[in-house]
Amino acid sequence: MRLSFWEILSRSREGPIVEEKEFDLSIFKKTQELQKQYKIKYDPAKPIDMEGDLADRIYQAGVELFLDIGTYCITTKRVIKVTEQELQSEIKACPEVIEMGQGKDRVEMCHRDVEGDQEPIVIAGVQTAPFSDEEMMFKICKGCAMNQKVDGIWGGIIPKIEGKHDVIAGTPSEIYQYRKTVEVLRRAINSAERPGMIIVNNAPTSMATIAMFDEEMGLRRSDYMEVTGMSEMKVAYDDLNRTAFALAYGVTIHGTHSSVIGGFSGNPEGASIVSVAGSLQLIIVQKAESFRCGTVDSRVKSRVSRAQLWVAGTAIQGLSRNTKLIVDGNIGDHPAAGPGTKQYLYESAAGFVLSTVMGAHSAEGTRKFVVGNICNYGTPLESNWMGEVCKGAVGMTRGKANHIIKYILGKYEDRLIDAPEGETFEKLYDQKTLEPLPHYKKLYEEVKEELRAQGLKFRD
């Protein structure tokens, strides 16, 4: 049985009051202690844990960390704690399969095993990025939705209303514009003849996110509500508003949390423990039914440095081996390089192969790590790549994944700091035919053939 959300809310009002800095340092100190206790050691020469024993210890350490420090509610300045029995009951009571989408576009998102042959769900799209106008957003989203290896797509935002008024978080403009842009997204999937496909978007505030739900033209019960655990191991009432709405409305809750290498998680070993603990927070505090187990590095604007691959890979593997939870990895979602470059494809491929092989889905879209104010900074081809790589890696062994990932790391590892910026949709796609321009298509095929030669079995 799952612990009542209202019990969690009570604990957020009645739990011990703690200074935020004290809580932050408790994460840092406890993870240092746990990595010694569980003999967790990161070896850069081995970006993948091949046996699973290390991943199991990371999982156990993550459970212990979560039970020891709990979740910090920044709204009430209190710590929400749960017992081991409550946590174990919650893990057992979480679904092993979720149904999403409608009609012919309906999919099942199930627990995946390490090296498992269960189909990974791929939710692509230029996640949460800005689009210049409705027409451009429609074109890009439709192109993403037409990829048959993609099960769902993320939306973004058109940051100007009437072409001149800024969309500002927490104001009426945010509610209006997020609602209007999700309508564009729905029109795009209808036009792509995938009307029941999962669509997702997440506004900065809960009120604007909730305003996107509408069975006719907005997000539906058959899509999902994303809830975010603040890094590291924190939550705010604005996050819990999303959970409350999702529970009342009856929509699947998908959580996301990242440990921070260099942050209070400390070293990669600490981050792997915090990645597990943050995932447990998402299911018991925020009531997620599936969740993204991730990490960021305070010094790298990408999610696929060697250390990040190890952190996310071992944490996901630990969760997949020790529970029946539905894990989302999506490690390759935010490369340092921009679209239209080989590096973008290399970086994202490393993460997507790892996610799939370690027992995860990939449900968080694909776009450059930092897009800033640049509009249309992504194309359907990156979504196609995401689908091709994730599905192509199904059933791959960790040994094979290790070989491929080491090969790919050699292609981009020393270019993460000064990664190529790439180009926008306008420079990479023919605006009439909506096909990738020859130079981009050629570059894509070259990387695909290169990885095929390394053993990635694309489903052509």
Add this chain to the structure above:
Amino acid sequence: MDISKISQEQKEQMDALKDAIVTIDLEKARDVAEKIIEQNIDPRIVIKYPIAEAAEILGKKFDCGEIFLGNLVMAGDLIEEVVAVLEKHIPLDQLEKKKVIVIAAVQGDIHSVGKNLVSTMLRASGFGVCDIGVDVNSSVIIQKAREVKADMIALSSLLTTTMPYQKEVIDDLVSMGLRKNFKIIIGGGPVTRDYAEKIGADGYAKDAIEAVEEARRLLA
């Protein structure tokens, strides 16, 4: 305050303090600080040289991944404690006022990682830092800056839809006739130097190390 008049023995004590800070050894730092006072070394020299040098070393160690945010927070606490001990031995009229920076992630933005890094690095570098958290609206930021008589306001934003709140703080300060009272520095994932110039900020930093350099430049 003349560093050239420091004896070899005093220099060794100052080096020992620097080492204690860099290794975040609180006991040793307290012990050495007491000895420094016993030896009548000018505390202003100690603050200006070994402590500032230690902060710089810590920043570099963080930048190359040798230490982490948790270490920096503990080092910041240690530096504050040692400086407080030393300052008791500086005559009031010679006490250099610490530059104070109010830092926040602006309204609607709950992303704390970058803001925490900048906050911690500034504190470890000798600034007085008043970190008022995330999702803070303009009036609260300005009220706090006035209350603590801040020299600078640092504003973080990770979302394009919260960047306008960085501008709002500047606009509000202008409207209230307070703009000249505070230097403004901005940063965050989508924020650029061009944007900083466009909205009338005094400075921009792309990361925590740059934020320290920019703060030093603007508050020199």
